[in-house]
Amino acid sequence: MKKIFNNIKQFIKKISNKEYIKEHINYVVLGILILVFLVSTLVYFLVTRSVSDIEKNKIIKETTPFVNYINEIENTDSDSNDKFILFALKYHYYQEDKNTLTSTEISDFINDIFDIEMNPKDVKNIGVSPIMAESGVIYNSDNDSYTISIDNTNKRELETKSVIYYKIDSISKSSKSKYKVKYTKYLIENPLELFNYILEYNIDKKEEDMIDVSYLKEYLQTGDYNKIMYFLNNSDFDLSKCAKKLDTVYITYTIGDNDKLKIYEIK
Numbered sequence: 001m002k003k004i005f006n007n008i009k010q011f012i013k014k015i016s017n018k019e020y021i022k023e024h025i026n027y028v029v030l031g032i033l034i035l036v037f038l039v040s041t042l043v044y045f046l047v048t049r050s051v052s053d054i055e056k057n058k059i060i061k062e063t064t065p066f067v068n069y070i071n072e073i074e075n076t077d078s079d080s081n082d083k084f085i086l087f088a089l090k091y092h093y094y095q096e097d098k099n100t101l102t103s104t105e106i107s108d109f110i111n112d113i114f115d116i117e118m119n120p121k122d123v124k125n126i127g128v129s130p131i132m133a134e135s136g137v138i139y140n141s142d143n144d145s146y147t148i149s150i151d152n153t154n155k156r157e158l159e160t161k162s163v164i165y166y167k168i169d170s171i172s173k174s175s176k177s178k179y180k181v182k183y184t185k186y187l188i189e190n191p192l193e194l195f196n197y198i199l200e201y202n203i204d205k206k207e208e209d210m211i212d213v214s215y216l217k218e219y220l221q222t223g224d225y226n227k228i229m230y231f232l233n234n235s236d237f238d239l240s241k242c243a244k245k246l247d248t249v250y251i252t253y254t255i256g257d258n259d260k261l262k263i264y265e266i267k
Contacts, residue, residue: 050173051171051172051173051179055171055179056171058261059171059179059181059253059261060168062260062261063181063251063253063261063263064233065091065095066091066113066263067166067183067251068166068225068226068229068233069087069090069091069094070087070166070251070263070266071164071166072086072087072090073087073266074185074249074266075164076131078129078131080126080129081118081122081123081126082126082129082131082132083131084106084110084114084118084123085106085123085126085132085137085146086131086132086135086137086148087110088101088105088106088109088110089101089106089135089137089146089148090135090148090225091109092109093148093150094224094225094226095226099147099148099149099150100145100146100147100148101145101146102120102143102144102145102146103120103121103123103124103144103145103146104120104123104144106120106123106146107119107120107122107123112260112262113262113263114262114263115254115256115262115263115264120144123146124144127139132146135148135150136148136149136150136151137149150223152222152223152224155220155221155223158191158219158220158223159190159191159192159220160189160190160191160192161191162187162188162189162190163187163188163191163225163228164185164186164187164188164246165185165186165188165229165232165239165243166183166184166185166186166249167183167184167186167232167239168181168182168183169182169183169184169248170182174252177254177255178252178253178254178255178264179252179253179261180250180251180252180253181250181251181252181253182248182249182250183248183249183250183251184245184247184248184249185245185246185247185248185249186239186243186244186245186246187243187244187245187246188239188242188243189243189244191216191219191220191228192220193242194216194242194243195213195216195217195220197241197242198211198213198216198237199213201237211235211236211237212231212235213231215227215228215230215231215234216228216231219231249266249267250265250266250267251263251265251266251267252264252265252266252267
């Protein structure tokens with residue numbers, strides 16, 4: 001890029017010389033056309049790839065509730081739709097307080113969130129895979145529905161049960177209708193240690209500088225996964241001090257019907 005700018009600078013210097021223009025009129029005209037093309041391309045690239053604050057806020061607001069559960073999709077080698085069923089069930093369990101979904105409800109939900117096509121038959125034919133059984137999922141053939149059972153009553157297990165969190169690092173455009181979001185994937189191995197660490201952090205801080213741990217505390221008391229996600233998404237606390245960085249994950253979103261963002265790709 002630096003070399004290109006240097007060449008442009010030299011070219012502009014040359015065409016400012018009248019004698020050079022007279023002797024190389026054809027090259028000058030060609031050079032001007034190339035310069036116009038390069039400048040237009042650069043301007044187009046900057047305009048189409050820049051992300052406004054309004055776009056960033058829209059992406060964060062629309063996608064965060066789903067990214068909280070994206071580990072069910074991203075952290076598996078399964079080629080089956082079982083991961084999508086598990087994703088849908090866990091999202092509805094914590095976000096909607098609903099533990100049973102029909103195959104139609106699951107397929108409609110997945111088609112609304114992901115840029116894929118899944119029909120109720122695809123969901124029904126999965127049955128209960130090993131990873132679904134491990135998560136407490138059962139299938140009822142009478143009403144073609146899946147039910148998830150999650151036991152959050154053991155507080156001691158909650159205190160040491162690891163949590164995966166995806167923190168947004170940057171947002172960019174990969175095309176006019178696609179956005180690429182870079183996430184740092186963290187592992188919180190011990191939520192109780194995180195809670196105690198922040199309590200110590202708050203000891204010598206002014207009230208306005210303290211980190212609110214009420215949602216984290218509520219998670220440790222109730223096991224409501226949505227609470228710890230709310231804490232992590234709304235806290236400026238530096239997680240690198242007490243959480244393990246696992247990976248960098250890129251999620252590409254595409255603009256679907258009604259200007260709604262859909263997950264296009266996860267890498």
